[in-house]
Each structure stands twice: as structure tokens, then as C-alpha cells.
Amino acid sequence: MKLRRSDHLCPNFQAALDILARPWNGLIMATLADAGSLRFSALREQLAAMGDRMLSLRLKELETRGLVERRVSPGPPVKVDYALTELGRGFGDVSAALGRWGQRVNAAATPPPRRGNGGRRRPNP
């Protein structure tokens, strides 16, 4: 992948953006933030169009970056689940800001209800 970067922008902003610019990362982190922790299969169920291989790849990347931790509880049967690290939970502020801005984006994409006669149906003559 070509490096997407600008020498004119803040490196901190770009580091965070780089995480979200990869497919699924934002959805994975938000899902883990809501759930606290999830097993692989439960996480994948919440991300309908995502395959096992892609989820596995993304989770490994997020682990390498210190955002997600893979927790193994000794068995039998061995249980493995995934949760955000403290650094990963820092995504919460970004997520809240995205929600507020997204509300405006969605509102702008939805045509306003027709007014005309104040929204009332005309009485039949």
C-alpha cells in the first residue's frame, strides 16, 4: 500500500486517522467498546459482511498497535476473547465526536419533510 501521508499535517492526527482508514477497524473497536469483551465468533456475528480471515487479520493488527488485547482463559475448554486496551478505549472520544458529526451528515443527506400547508392534510371539500 502506498503511504498516505501529508508533510503538512499533524503526525498525531495522521497516526489516528491511519487506524480508522483501514477497513473495519473503527467498527471492530466500537463493537468491543460497547460489549466490553467478545469471543471471536460473537464479534464476527455483529459485523455481518466480514469474513473470518479479514477479522483475524484486523485483530492481529490492532493487537500489534496495542489497541486490542487477546485474553486467554485456561480451560478446558480454553476460552479466548478480545477487549480494548486502555489505549484502545481512548478511541471513545473520537467515537463520540464521530457520532455528533455523523448526525449532521445524516441529517443533511435526508431531505427535510415537505411543508407547504404546515404538514396538515387538506380537508376534503
Add this chain to the structure above:
Amino acid sequence: MKLRRSDHLCPNFQAALDILARPWNGLIMATLADAGSLRFSALREQLAAMGDRMLSLRLKELETRGLVERRVSPGPPVKVDYALTELGRGFGDVSAALGRWGQRVNAAATPPPRRGNGGRRRPNP
């Protein structure tokens, strides 16, 4: 492109994330936010690895979503520049949150300086 979406997450959050999950969009908006307005060539110069075709495609998408406006000043020569709309400027809050989180992400990726002897070089014997 397959639809990346989760039925369990806030649609507003997902609408905003969807904008940033496309390559370059965050960098284009942040560059326009810093500069106020830019001509096509000046914008591309700040995004070194980006080709004309990709920039043109992204700008059209951002225009369609009401985030960027293309402004034409009558000539000759005709001048065209690009700026964020009011909705696009709403990205500012997201961008600030990304910067704060990215600072922590970058700090975690950088190994702390070695301590050992308090950072002082040992005097030569």
C-alpha cells in the same frame, strides 16, 4: 465494495466513519481545513503520494456528500478552488479528537528513552 456496517452500532457514528474509512478523505478535509481553500494543483502538492485521478474522484464524492464545495470564479482565466462547506467544517471536532488520541498512540509506539543511569553518560574512567 461490500457494505461495511453493523446493525448494533449507531448509524450516525457509522456514517461519519464511512467517510474517513475511504482512502485520503480525512487528509483532504484536514488540508482544506488548514488552508481555507486551495486550487486542485496546490491541494495535490500537499498530498504527495496521491494521483490526479484519485484526488478528482475523492473531491467529487466529498462534493456529493455536501462536505466540500467547488468554487468557480469567472475569468479569464477561470479560477477553480475547493473549500469545506459548513458541514465539512464540522469535521474539526473529530479531527481534534483524532489528534489527542493519536498523540497517545504515537507515544505508545515510541519506546521510552533508556533510563539506567538517569540518562547521564558515564564519565570516562
